[in-house]
Amino acid sequence: MTSRQAARLLADTPAIADAHFRAEAEPYHPRLRPNGYLNLGTAENRLLWDAVGERLRRLAAGLTEEAVRYAPLHGTSVLRERVAALLSDACRAPLAAEELVVVSGATAALDVVATALCDPGEAIVVPAPYYGAFDTDLAGRSGARLLPAPLSAADGFRLTARAVDRALKRARRAGVVVRAVALSSPSNPVGEVHPPDVLAEVLRVVREHDVDLVADEIYAHAVFGPRPFTSALDPSVNPDWADRTHLVWGFAKDFALPGLKVGVLHTRHPGVLAAARALAYFAPVSTATQDLLARMLADRAWVSGVLAEGRARLAASYEHAVACLTEWGIPFVPAEAGFSVWLDLGRWLPGADAADGSAAGFAAEERLRRGLFEQARVNVLPGAAFHCPKPGWFRLCHTVDAPLVAEAVRRVAAHLRTQGAAEKYAEKYAETNAETNGARP
């Protein structure tokens, strides 16, 4: 009775949400539920509410009649103006309010831009490992297909223009019509702040191949490493491809307000903009929520303070997480941004030392994930959920109370020991960290 287009979508529902809600239903508590789940699977920042909540509550009480009425369905002009000002600073590029479309979440913004760019069967190249929900966000409704451009584990999965170029060429040889390259910047799951020269090279490649660039910059303000964020729209890296470059942003990460479901698409392409406005009709944001956020953004000094505080807390959270990992000898790729650490557990994949991207390797990874979830009761997402080209990698989100992270890392380490490869532990640790720490300043 249901349509084929609905059935296709169903086959494709993201597993991330499932594990999240199972873990949230039975959370760990040191006294009340010591064997409860530790949910480090979801990139939700729980460190900022006390800096935001009081003001937000006060602003929410200022609900007006105007704010429950119909408003333009692609976003109120005042919210678009204030987001444009905020992002113009972050991106060091002049973003105009009329180039923005506000929709109910970054997922909707990604869906909108993919639908505007692609017809069913056309492709988007995505450097991998990539944010797993891209599969649904960019391809679920649009009918586009995603082609991973594998990055190399040897250098901590850093973005390279070469990997993008190779994937585009391979697609062309296979006769696939590619419409765009999409990437997270800063990257998720790895947490890399892409260097300007790499972004400039990627832009040269997409220009050469005459495809659009979709840059998901939802972590733009969540940078805590020494390298500053560079937007794909920064004129110094993107002098001539700006109207083929489309940015996605939202309030979920930088302001730690994922429940508000406010996403933004920025585009200068008149056709994409017109299509995005039409598509926004199906995923509008409450006028009241827009009004609330517009009033929150009005106080620029307060906003700067909150964002700076957010970065400081992220840095502290990250330092604590990697101290725990180091203490227990679990290797990882150092991060510069985002809410997570990318762990290398390849050594503990039973019988997959040569971990080469084979199905057997990923089956072993899934066994390890299930063990971590069911036995250690820690929810961390496996590399397969991010289309990682090599099995054995896991994303651990650390933006929760520090004791929870400490407990989770302890449990992960204890579980790894039971994998009967204790002796490989120290050896692999020394080796991997020499590799990756050196590779990622």
Added chain:
Amino acid sequence: MTSRQAARLLADTPAIADAHFRAEAEPYHPRLRPNGYLNLGTAENRLLWDAVGERLRRLAAGLTEEAVRYAPLHGTSVLRERVAALLSDACRAPLAAEELVVVSGATAALDVVATALCDPGEAIVVPAPYYGAFDTDLAGRSGARLLPAPLSAADGFRLTARAVDRALKRARRAGVVVRAVALSSPSNPVGEVHPPDVLAEVLRVVREHDVDLVADEIYAHAVFGPRPFTSALDPSVNPDWADRTHLVWGFAKDFALPGLKVGVLHTRHPGVLAAARALAYFAPVSTATQDLLARMLADRAWVSGVLAEGRARLAASYEHAVACLTEWGIPFVPAEAGFSVWLDLGRWLPGADAADGSAAGFAAEERLRRGLFEQARVNVLPGAAFHCPKPGWFRLCHTVDAPLVAEAVRRVAAHLRTQGAAEKYAEKYAETNAETNGARP
């Protein structure tokens, strides 16, 4: 550079929104802008805010950390439970929370159910005149096509099972795959509360043809006539087609909160429900907004009071509007529900007395609409926007301050006089009202 699917949608953007925002930008004010626009084109209820606003503001101030976090993307369980309780009363049928999917507006709910039921090119039969935005809501993204089932002007466009049956048979003969019948109940634009026996017959017809029924019951509580609302899910009219019957509802009309963009789909069909949950991922509602509305619904006595007050105000607004129309001799179909009156201006279509649904008749209607908008500066929507089978009908929304309605009717009447058919005026008025007032108790 943009996709064909986006281009198709662009060709199809609803005109209603345009006229609305043009009129809203230069609103009438008796002193400050006496020549401003009177916007009676939009079904927005501006009569209820003082009964709702204060409480809503107070509840909004109770924003919690929980309410800015991730929550199930098809609606929080508490909101779904409370909406289920509300609708179970209204529908006199047991609606369960787990049969509900919450999305960002009734538009999104209609898009979701159409996408779940139809593949591109498949059809939905809709009794006409129908709510014009169905064209976008049901067909824009799903790729379905709408087939109007014309109702008869002679009896005030009352819903009949015969018209639905005829359209389904015609489609079958033409080899079109029809997946569903969709209707507004109470009806929009006509404002009919569908009698139980008619709904039962319609359900027999859809069952006979083995198609689903989509009932947009967003005006369920907006009934002010003597006939009570009967839901398409009421067991007395729908004993055996409940799992092929899908309801749409929202907070826009009954609670006069269109800006909050909260729509609901109810379905008992496991496949449609699963698809709807997957599609809800692209159009979620803010957890905070859901929390606000759930707390609003918690006080059942207050809710009953507000809904009763809303009905009383609607009744008064309607009585005032039809008193103005009667005073100025403008014929209309009596309404029992909703925010509008359906006007018969056919007599004033220049050179189209025989108004027979020809292109010439609708061209004349469009000239009259433009005259009303540009000269009288009254925004009312023409029958063409509702796929009315006969030209000359207009929807006037009366749920604004009474003096605005009086001024609008005065302007419409004055404009009609300039159409040089003054003598036909009184004559036609007597005739039409004898017809339609008699036909619609």
